[in-house]
Amino acid sequence: MAREFQRGHKAKISDLTPGTDLYVGVQIAAPGLTFDISCFGLDANEQLSDDRYFIFFNQPKSPEESIQLLGAQSGDTESFRVTLDRIPANIHRLSFTAALDGAGQMSQVGPGYIRIVAGGEEVVRYAFNGSEFTTERAVMLGDFYLKDVWRFAAVGQGFDGGLDALLKNFGGEVAEEEPAAPQPQAAAPSFAPPAQVTAPPAFGAPPAPQVPQPAPSFGAPPAPAPAPQQPMHTAPTIAAPLAPQAPSPYGQPGQPPPPPQFGQVPGQGAPPAAPYGQPAPAPYGQPAQAPYGQQAPASFGQPGQAPFGQQPPGGMPPGVPQGIPQGGAGLQAALQPYKETATGQRWTPQNQQLMRVDLTMGGGGVLARQGSMVMYQGKVDFGYKSAGFAGRVVGNATGQEMQLMRCTGKGQVFLAEEGSHLHPIELQGDGICVSAESVLAFDESLQYEVRRIEGHGIPGGALFTMQFQGTGTVIVKTHGTPVVLPVTPTTFADCNAVVAWSSASQVIISSQVRLRRNAYPGHSGETVNLQFRGAPGNFIVVQPYEV
Numbered sequence: 001m002a003r004e005f006q007r008g009h010k011a012k013i014s015d016l017t018p019g020t021d022l023y024v025g026v027q028i029a030a031p032g033l034t035f036d037i038s039c040f041g042l043d044a045n046e047q048l049s050d051d052r053y054f055i056f057f058n059q060p061k062s063p064e065e066s067i068q069l070l071g072a073q074s075g076d077t078e079s080f081r082v083t084l085d086r087i088p089a090n091i092h093r094l095s096f097t098a099a100l101d102g103a104g105q106m107s108q109v110g111p112g113y114i115r116i117v118a119g120g121e122e123v124v125r126y127a128f129n130g131s132e133f134t135t136e137r138a139v140m141l142g143d144f145y146l147k148d149v150w151r152f153a154a155v156g157q158g159f160d161g162g163l164d165a166l167l168k169n170f171g172g173e174v175a176e177e178e179p180a181a182p183q184p185q186a187a188a189p190s191f192a193p194p195a196q197v198t199a200p201p202a203f204g205a206p207p208a209p210q211v212p213q214p215a216p217s218f219g220a221p222p223a224p225a226p227a228p229q230q231p232m233h234t235a236p237t238i239a240a241p242l243a244p245q246a247p248s249p250y251g252q253p254g255q256p257p258p259p260p261q262f263g264q265v266p267g268q269g270a271p272p273a274a275p276y277g278q279p280a281p282a283p284y285g286q287p288a289q290a291p292y293g294q295q296a297p298a299s300f301g302q303p304g305q306a307p308f309g310q311q312p313p314g315g316m317p318p319g320v321p322q323g324i325p326q327g328g329a330g331l332q333a334a335l336q337p338y339k340e341t342a343t344g345q346r347w348t349p350q351n352q353q354l355m356r357v358d359l360t361m362g363g364g365g366v367l368a369r370q371g372s373m374v375m376y377q378g379k380v381d382f383g384y385k386s387a388g389f390a391g392r393v394v395g396n397a398t399g400q401e402m403q404l405m406r407c408t409g410k411g412q413v414f415l416a417e418e419g420s421h422l423h424p425i426e427l428q429g430d431g432i433c434v435s436a437e438s439v440l441a442f443d444e445s446l447q448y449e450v451r452r453i454e455g456h457g458i459p460g461g462a463l464f465t466m467q468f469q470g471t472g473t474v475i476v477k478t479h480g481t482p483v484v485l486p487v488t489p490t491t492f493a494d495c496n497a498v499v500a501w502s503s504a505s506q507v508i509i510s511s512q513v514r515l516r517r518n519a520y521p522g523h524s525g526e527t528v529n530l531q532f533r534g535a536p537g538n539f540i541v542v543q544p545y546e547v
Contacts, residue, residue, distance in 0.1 A: 002115070005126040007156040007377070012149055013084065017118035020084040020150075023205040024096060025076035026141060028112040030130070034101040036163060037078035039067055040170050042093040046410070047171035053091060054172065055080070067094065074206040076115075081203060084150050093145040095155075095170070099138035099163035106133035106158055114141040116152065119204035126154035134342050137162035157378045157411060159360075160344045169360055169410075347424045347473050355415045355422045355475055357407070357441070365408040368415055368441035378411020400436040400450045400464050415441050420477035431469040431503030434476055438499050443472030453507050453530075463495060463530075467503055476500055479545030487538035492529045496546040505534040 003016065026037050041053025041062065048054055053062050060069040066086035070079040082094065096114060100106070107130045115125040126142055133139065136158030143153045159165035341350050346362040349355055357366050359380060367385055385404035407413050416422070417440055425432060433451060447470050453463040468474050478499055485491060487505050501507070508531040532540050
């Protein structure tokens, strides 16, 4: 009986079947779409170091014929023959993939699967459908990989950029399109299985369609496989936001204008809410200005999006129940606002409290606060990040100790902590100071160290913070929506409310500790403030909360 796999499931081949001469079938289809189904033979670094092990319609077999493309048969869109004991020692992984040839998205595909058949008997199947994908145009369906013994993993991960992005992920090069490609060799692979109405192939391919997925009606001849075509490599597709901005000045078309705000001229619409990470409209009565200091994180100080899963103010017509989306009723319409957002970038906010990092992009690992992972997809390893003996001593002495884990591999990791608002800050050779308590995650390529803020009149004689420098992204968490202020000679902030500041700023401790004042119950409670000084372009970030 075949074992049913879900995304991420893994097993030893020897636990599935004693055979090593295996049939791999892939079934994938969508109305009006064409797919290129391939197998990548990768080395120990998961790179396509030998182009002869990229098996597709133009190269139907590997040099020693341990991997062969068989074509459509037995109800499968494409099939392969894999002889594990003949695979050379330099090949450590076989990745079976499907890529769209032309326009479309993987979210349009119907029920499909990848399966393994040994001796004519199906031993494992990973079933999928379009609801598992969004804007991907190429997906890795399943892998054979060598880890002391050969194993199989159900992957189900993809790339918005299609076959080009898939090739680049495996270290391959995208060749220029040539109109005159070799034509004769694309007709059929050298290995030709007998007709489906006769006995199955000698190595044990399934004799006839036996799957519950939609297939040609019983007795009807199988539909001819589409003629091989040259793959159309296109530029990576950047996914659009799930809730695109409407052209109406009031937020969404067909909605009544909200009541005039303070200072707004009646009868004129309010300016549209600024998208996440863009400059907010200028206050009424003041000219619009660019943010003070362009290197400041754009997401700080800007109006946040509407709470996750809720319409913005004035965005729902009167009388419509809040639980019914405007796109219609039904389960798919109800879940549409909560679908994963894929932008083709390494760091992508899913909402104000959830951040996704794609480890397949940008290279290198990510260091995140221990326990901050809420979900992940793909082949991701989580390891303990030791600060070393000296680091632990410094962290304990300064209060800037960070308990971190290292996230490596190929996949997507979703991070959050206690519903805090998350803000990605991209550094490009500059620096920023952030309290360790306010750091959720950052690229391992960044350098970080404890920085001392000198002062007198406070317990311990100094304050400490973490300084990050280099090229990469640090994710800062805040309580509520913060505000970004330019640094001037008269800028003061409570040390318990400051989240971050530009590392070029000069920080001076302004202590208001007075023993006489503390002796009276009318004391203000504001004891230690920080004064900031610096050239134009420096900034501080303050949250509406005191730690």
